[in-house]
Amino acid sequence: MSMGPAVTGVRCVELDVRDLPRALEFYTQVWKLTDVGDNGLRGSGPAAHLLKLRHAQDRACVRRVTFDARDREQVERLHRNVAPVAVRCGAPAMLGEGAGYGFDFTDSENRRMRVVCDVRDHASRLDDADAPQKIAHVNFNTADIDATLAIFCKGLGLSVIDESGPLVFLHGDNTDHNCVVIAKNGKTTLNHIAFEMRNIDAVMRGAGRMKEAGYPVEWGPGRHGPGANVFCYFAGWEEAPLEYTCDIEQVDAAYVPHGPDYWKFPPGRADRWGFTDPHSPRWKRIQDLYTFASDAG
Ligand SMILES: [Fe+2]
Incomplete structure (x- = not known):
């Protein structure tokens, strides 16, 4: 669907947490990721890790979001598109032992991001029916939609596939809806x-x-409009805003995008099934809780 180079999806998220040992315990014992050392946590898919934790200087926050590119040529083409719209943008380079080839950049809303290829991933998947497989999506709040779309669409090559209320869904270089x-x-x-x-x-x-572990569902279970994925939202360790999802719609070039008028549920409904209650006040609060790290490192 995208005409130029585009990232294929989100590879991993780096989080700063106040209590590192207990965060690792939560993400392994309850969230069902696997500790692969160096505070990295893998899912059942091949990606080296889906989360990487480090001790927060101050408060829990997002340190970086990393996107996958298919190969070095794509990394370099993406770099040419990201550099003009980023606030800071490094040159593509080898990123260290096993970490692949890519570049880091920061946008006008202080989001640190990375585009990478050739990461040394795991040779096999884990046969674990309870483990998350990969990061399905990251949802970013924005105060500046024009600058944000410049980064994600002009820079990273994503395309707007649907819009629903205040939400803009962006599709990458694979078959996942967003x-x-x-x-x-x-x-x-x-x-x-x-x-x-x-x-x-x-x-x-x-x-x-x-x-059972003391983290009740804050919204769901339900099935979304755009993307048609099943959702359950939680306040995880240190109230991290987390979602378990599945069944994301698989799309091709024939997919017809729609706008907010189309994606309206009937009064009293918040999902396709009509089962879930509206989200909790806590979910409303924590979906604005995690800032992006402002210190260097
Ligand atoms: Fe979501």
């Missing part, structure tokens, strides 16, 4: 991180596991 969502809500924070589960059973077993 890999990035932008929330036009006057904020410059993280809205949430969504982890793809194998199927609805895995989402619901995850919801049960979270509830």
